[in-house]
Amino acid sequence: xxxxxxxxxxxxxxxxxxxxxxxxxxxxxxxxxxxxxxxxxxxxxxxxxxxxxxxxxxxxxxxxxxxxxxxxxxxxxxxxxxxxxxxxxxxxxxxxxxxxxxxxxxxxxxxxxxxxxxxxxxxxxxxxxxxxxxxxxxxxxxxxxxxxxxxxxxxxxxxxxxxxxxxxxxxxxxxxxxxxxxxxxxxxxxxxxxxxxxxxxxxxxxxxxxxxxxxxxxxxxxxxxxxxxxxxxxxxxxxxxxxxxxxxxxxxxxxxxxxxxxxxxxxxxx
Amino acid sequence: xxxxxxxxxxxxxxxxxxxxxxxxxxxxxxxxxxxxxxxxxxxxxxxxxxxxxxxxxxxxxxxxxxxxxxxxxxxxxxxxxxxxxxxxxxxxxxxxxxxxxxxxxxxxxxxxxxxxxxxxxxxxxxxxxxxxxxxxxxxxxxxxxxxxxxxxxxxxxxxxxxxxxxxxxxxxxxxxxxxxxxxxxxxxxxxxxxxxxxxxxxxxxxxxxxxxxxxxxxxxxxxxxxxxxxxxxxxxxxxxxxxxxxxxxxxxxxxxxxxxxxxxxxxxxxxxxxxxxxxxxxxxxxxxxxxxxxxxxxxxxxxxxxxxxxxxxxxxxxxxxxxxxxxxxxxxxxxxxxxxxxxxxxxxxxxxxxxxxxxxxxxxxxxxxxxxxxxxxxxxxxxxxxxxxxxxxxxxxxxxxxxxxxxxxxxxxxxxxxxxxxxxxxxxxxxxxxxxxxxxxxxxxxxxxxxxxxxxxxxxxxxxxxxxxxxxxxxxxxxxxxxxxxxxxxxxxxxxxxxxxxxxxxxxxx
Numbered sequence: 001x002x003x004x005x006x007x008x009x010x011x012x013x014x015x016x017x018x019x020x021x022x023x024x025x026x027x028x029x030x031x032x033x034x035x036x037x038x039x040x041x042x043x044x045x046x047x048x049x050x051x052x053x054x055x056x057x058x059x060x061x062x063x064x065x066x067x068x069x070x071x072x073x074x075x076x077x078x079x080x081x082x083x084x085x086x087x088x089x090x091x092x093x094x095x096x097x098x099x100x101x102x103x104x105x106x107x108x109x110x111x112x113x114x115x116x117x118x119x120x121x122x123x124x125x126x127x128x129x130x131x132x133x134x135x136x137x138x139x140x141x142x143x144x145x146x147x148x149x150x151x152x153x154x155x156x157x158x159x160x161x162x163x164x165x166x167x168x169x170x171x172x173x174x175x176x177x178x179x180x181x182x183x184x185x186x187x188x189x190x191x192x193x194x195x196x197x198x199x200x201x202x203x204x205x206x207x208x209x210x211x212x213x214x215x216x217x218x219x220x221x222x223x224x225x226x227x228x229x230x231x232x233x234x235x236x237x238x239x240x241x242x243x244x245x246x247x248x249x250x251x252x253x254x255x256x257x258x259x260x261x262x263x264x265x266x267x268x269x270x
Numbered sequence: 271x272x273x274x275x276x277x278x279x280x281x282x283x284x285x286x287x288x289x290x291x292x293x294x295x296x297x298x299x300x301x302x303x304x305x306x307x308x309x310x311x312x313x314x315x316x317x318x319x320x321x322x323x324x325x326x327x328x329x330x331x332x333x334x335x336x337x338x339x340x341x342x343x344x345x346x347x348x349x350x351x352x353x354x355x356x357x358x359x360x361x362x363x364x365x366x367x368x369x370x371x372x373x374x375x376x377x378x379x380x381x382x383x384x385x386x387x388x389x390x391x392x393x394x395x396x397x398x399x400x401x402x403x404x405x406x407x408x409x410x411x412x413x414x415x416x417x418x419x420x421x422x423x424x425x426x427x428x429x430x431x432x433x434x435x436x437x438x439x440x441x442x443x444x445x446x447x448x449x450x451x452x453x454x455x456x457x458x459x460x461x462x463x464x465x466x467x468x469x470x471x472x473x474x475x476x477x478x479x480x481x482x483x484x485x486x487x488x489x490x491x492x493x494x495x496x497x498x499x500x501x502x503x504x505x506x507x508x509x510x511x512x513x514x515x516x517x518x519x520x521x522x523x524x525x526x527x528x529x530x531x532x533x534x535x536x537x538x539x540x541x542x543x544x545x546x547x548x549x550x551x552x553x554x555x556x557x558x559x560x561x562x563x564x565x566x567x568x569x570x571x572x573x574x575x576x577x578x579x580x581x582x583x584x585x586x587x588x589x590x591x592x593x594x595x596x597x598x599x600x601x602x603x604x605x606x607x608x609x610x611x612x613x614x615x616x617x618x619x620x621x622x623x624x625x626x627x628x629x630x631x632x633x634x635x636x637x638x639x640x641x642x643x644x645x646x647x648x649x650x651x652x653x654x655x656x657x658x659x660x661x662x663x664x665x666x667x668x669x670x671x672x673x674x675x676x677x678x679x680x681x682x683x684x685x686x687x688x689x690x691x692x693x694x695x696x697x698x699x700x701x702x703x704x705x706x707x708x709x710x711x712x713x714x715x716x717x718x719x720x721x722x723x724x725x726x727x728x729x730x731x732x733x734x735x736x737x738x739x740x741x742x743x744x745x746x747x748x749x750x751x752x753x754x755x756x757x758x759x760x761x762x763x764x765x766x767x768x769x770x771x772x773x774x775x776x777x778x779x780x
Binding site for chain 2: 065117166167
C-alpha cells in the first residue's frame with residue numbers, strides 16, 4: 001500500500017512562498033547534488049509548477065497510523081513540502097525512498113512488525129544507501145542512545161518527540177533546518193540530560209548562561225541560531241562556545257552534527 | 271552442660287551409626303582378645319567369681335563386640351568364651367569336657383543370651399541409624415533444599431543404610447518410561463542422572479507401576495531384553511524397587527541393585543524412607559505450583575501493562591496528536607479578522623499537546639518502552655538521570671537478560687529511587703547492578719536518614735513477590751543514621767528453585 005505521488009502530480013496549491021525565509025536555507029544547501037535531474041528554475045508565473053518542484057523539499061512519510069500520517073502529509077503539503085509518498089512500515093519506506101529519492105524522510109520510530117525501533121533500522125539503511133537524504137525520526141519517547149546512533153550516521157538528521165508536529169511553525173522550521181544540513185535533537189532529551197543530578201557535576205564550572213548555550217548546542221542549534229534564541233550577538237555566542245569547550249575539555253568539531261554528538265556524549269557520560 | 275552431654279552422646283552415637291571397616295576390625299579384636307583377657311585377669315579370683323562370674327564378664331565383652339561389630343562378633347566372643355570358661359572356670363579345671371550337666375545348661379544359656387543380645391543390639395542400632403538418616407532427610411525437607419538436593423541426599427542415605435552401591439531414584443513419565451532423577455554408585459550411561467528409559471515388560475519398574483507395591487527381581491540371569499543385558503554387564507544379580515506415592519498416584523520409585531540377593535526386609539527398610547520422600551515431593555510440588563502461579567500472576571500483570579502501554583502509544587496518543595494537528599489546521603483556516611477564534615483553537619491545540627505529554631509520562635510509568643527496546647542498561651541510566659537525588663551508577667550488564675528479570679530489576683531500581691527521593695533526605699544514592707552468566711545482583715544504597723520501614727514504600731513490598739517468583743531474594747536494610755539499602759539477587763540460570771521446579775512441573779507425569 002505504498003502511496004506514491006510523482007512530481008508530475010503535484011497539486012499546484014502549495015502556499016510555499018509564505019515560508020520563504022525558512023525555505024531559503026534548505027533551498028541553498030540540500031539541493032546542489034540534485035540539480036542534474038531537475039528542470040532549470042524560472043521566475044515566470046507560467047512555470048510555477050517547475051519552480052515549486054525545485055524549491056519544495058520532496059518528502060516521504062512513514063508511520064503505521066494512517067490518520068496521523070495523512071494529517072502530517074496535509075500539514076507538510078500546506079507548508080510548502082512536496083509529499084511524494086507514504087509508507088506504513090520500514091520495508092515500504094525503504095522501497096519508497098529507493099524509488100522516489102526524496103530530500104527528506106520523516107519516520108516514526110515504532111512501526112510494524114515489531115513495534116520497536118523499525119524506523120531507526122530503516123534510517124540506518126537509508127543513511128548507507130542514500131546518505132544525501134535527510135532523516136527525521138519521530139518517537140513518543142526520546143532516548144539518548146537512539147539520538148547518538150542517529151547522529152553518528154552523519155549530518156542532516158533529526159530526532160524529535162512526536163508531539164512536536166503539533167507546533168506547526170516550529171516543526172516545519174526544524175525540518176527545513178535539517179534538510180539544510182543541521183542535526184537536531186529534541187529539547188526534552190537535552191533538558192533531561194542537562195538537569196540530571198551528579199555528585200561532582202562537571203557542569204558546575206559553567207555559568208548559567210553557558211549552561212543555556214550548552215543546552216542549545218546539544219539541541220543542534222548553530223551559533224547564529226543560538227544568538228537568535230538568547231538575544232545576543234553571534235560574536236558573544238562564539239565566545240560562550242569557546243569558553244564552554246575549554247572548560248569541559250571538548251574538542252572543536254568541524255561540523256554541526258559532530259558538535260551535537262560530542263556535547264550529547266559528554267552530557268550522557270558525565 | 272546438658273547440651274554438651276547431649277552433643278557428646280549424639281557424636282558417640284553417630285560414630286557408631288555407620289560401622290566402618292575400622293569399627294569391624296576393632297570388634298573382632300574385642301571378640302577374640304576380650305574373653306582371653308577377662309580369663310587372665312579373673313584367674314586369680316577363680317574361687318570367688320566362679321564360672322558364672324566369668325561368663326557375666328564376657329557377656330559385657332560380647333555386648334561391646336555387638337555394638338561395634340554386630341551379632342557375629344558377639345557370637346565369636348561367645349564361641350571363644352565357652353571353651354575358655356570350661357577350661358579355667360568349670361571344675362574339673364584344665365580340660366574342656368563339659369562334665370557337669372549344670373554347666374552345659376549354663377553355657378547353652380550364655381550363648382543364647384549373647385545371640386539374642388547381639389540381634390537386639392543390631393536391630394536397635396539399625397533403628398537408630400535409620401532414625402538418624404530419616405532425621406537428616408527430614409531436616410532437608412523442612413529446610414529450603416531444592417528437589418535435586420533432596421533426591422540426591424535420600425539416594426545417598428538409602429545407599430549407606432542398606433548398604434548397597436547401586437541406588438537410583440526414578441520418576442514415571444506419561445509415555446511409559448522412567449527418568450532417573452538421582453543416582454548413586456555404579457556409573458553407567460544408560461542408568462545415569464537425567465536418563466530416560468522405556469519401561470520393559472519384565473522389570474522392577476514395570477512391576478512397581480503395575481502393582482503399586484514393592485517389587486523385586488532376584489535373578490537378572492534370565493531377564494530378556496536390553497535391561498537384562500545391561501544388568502548382567504553391570505554385574506547386578508538382583509534388584510528391589512519400592513514405589514514413591516505422592517497424593518495417591520505412583521510418582522516414581524526407588525531402585526536398588528546388588529551383585530548379591532537382597533535380604534527379605536529390604537523392601538520394608540526402603541519403604542520407611544518413601545513416606546518422607548512423598549511428603550517432600552508433595553511439598554515441593556505445592557511450592558512449585560505456588561511459585562509458578564506467582565510467576566504467572568506477575569507475567570500476566572506485565573503483559574497487561576505492556577498491552578496498555580502499546581494501546582496508549584499506538585492508539586490514544588496517536589489519535590490525540592492527529593487531533594491536535596487538525597486543530598492547528600483549523601486554526602490556520604480561521605479568517606484573520608476573527609482573532610479570538612484563532613486564539614481559542616491555538617490554546618485548545620496547546621492543551622491537547624500537553625495532555626499527550628502527560629499521557630506519555632503515565633505510559634512510561636506503566637511500562638518503560640526503553641526496557642523492551644534497549645534492555646536494562648539504557649533503562650537504568652534513564653532512571654538515574656531522572657532521579658531527584660544524585661545517582662552514582664555502577665552498571666555492569668553485558669547482555670540482554672530474560673524479560674521478566676529485566677522488568678524486575680528495573681522496578682527494583684525505579685521503586686528504590688522513588689523512595690529515596692520521597693523519604694531518605696539523601697544527597698547521594700549508589701546504584702550497583704552487576705550481572706554475570708548466572709545471577710544479577712542489585713544494590714541501591716543512599717546516605718540519608720535511614721531507618722526506613724519497607725512497608726511504607728508499598729511498591730518495594732510488591733517487588734518481593736516479583737523477585738521471589740523468579741527464585742530470587744530481596745532485602746531491605748539500614749538502621750537510623752545508616753542510610754537505606756535495598757539489595758536483591760535474581761538467578762538467571764536454571765539452577766534456581768523455580769527453574770528446577772518448573773522443569774519438573776512441565777515434565778509429563780503418569
